[in-house]
Amino acid sequence: MIFFRKIFFCLVISYCPLGSAQASPSPAESVRAALSIPDTALSYMAAKLAFDGIIDPSIDEATITKQVDELASEAKAIAGVGASDVDKLKAVRQVLYDAGLWNRNRPFSYDHEDPLGLNVHNKLLPTYLATRRGNCVSMPVLHIILAEKLGLNVHLSTAPLHMFVRFTNPQNQHGLSIEPTSGGYPTRDIWYRENLPMSDMAVKQGLYLRTLTKRETIAHMATTVMEYLMVKGRHQEAIAVGSAILDNYPRDGYTMVKMGSAAAEIMQRDFIQKYPRGVPPNETAEYQRWQELNELTFSKAISLGWEPANLQKSAAK
Secondary structure: OOOOOOOOOOOOOOOOOOOOOOOOOOHHHHHHHHOOOOHHHOOHHHHHHHHHHHHOOOOOHHHHHHHHHHHHHHHHHHHOOOOOHHHHHHHHHHHHHOOOHHHOOOOOEEOOOOOOOOOHHHHOHHHHHHHOEEOOOHHHHHHHHHHHHOOOOEEEEEEOOEEEEEEEEOOEEEEEEEEHHHOOEEOOHHHHHHHOOOOHHHHHOOOOOOOOOHHHHHHHHOHHHHHHHHHOOOHHHHHHHHHHHHHHOOOOHHHHHHHHHHHHHHHHHHHHOOOOOOOOHHHHHHHHHHHHHHHHHHHHHHHOOOOHHHHHOOOOO
């Protein structure tokens, strides 16, 4: 049985002989490199720049870093010396979503023209900073980048085809949900369950509404790289990136489904269309390899509570 599912989310160095050009790392190698460092050294900003750089190598990291640091400095100034975590959260929200001198009267808001980020480039940090129009990938990612720069303990959480922010502290282990696509205000989990329906099993299994660890958060951020590679028809590379993601976030159902979809695309392109009368015996083993990956990844996602109906849901607004 082949699962043909299309997902639309809205979720190192090789040495060369002397004198030859150094080969660029593959996307999967770059993702693994970003996740290879100790937990204490992980950085949302560094990871986002690394992943966006895979998609667009022309990105000026120094310029983007300066723009983000300026926003963080404004938020720190608004929060004030000795600010509480609550004051810092409010300052991040104000700098991002309220018009004022802190953002040059250009607040960030939801992109109603491409809410799901079907154009992968709309999920990149440089695009979001330039247009001030975001989606349920770019908006929560910038939010946690700024909050991290203010010393807040923030991570991502997920719902069907959606990401949002979770703030936690020692007194609030479950975490406070924050919805960046709706002004950056606190949001109850019941709101996500009503607007992005999910099964009780999916919640119980931790597929949705679980506060991700920092490593899991960064791994999930790399799904944008998978999406880009699939748009380009580079399905095997997308699967390799997916494997890197799952090694760091084993319950990422979205990545499982994307890998299954990529395997289905390979089967369709390289075998079914090429051999309408049947796959020749000498290529059967290769065909079966992709078929097994397709079935395995979808089966794992389904075991966590993933449902195909979720693919039709719109991102939270």
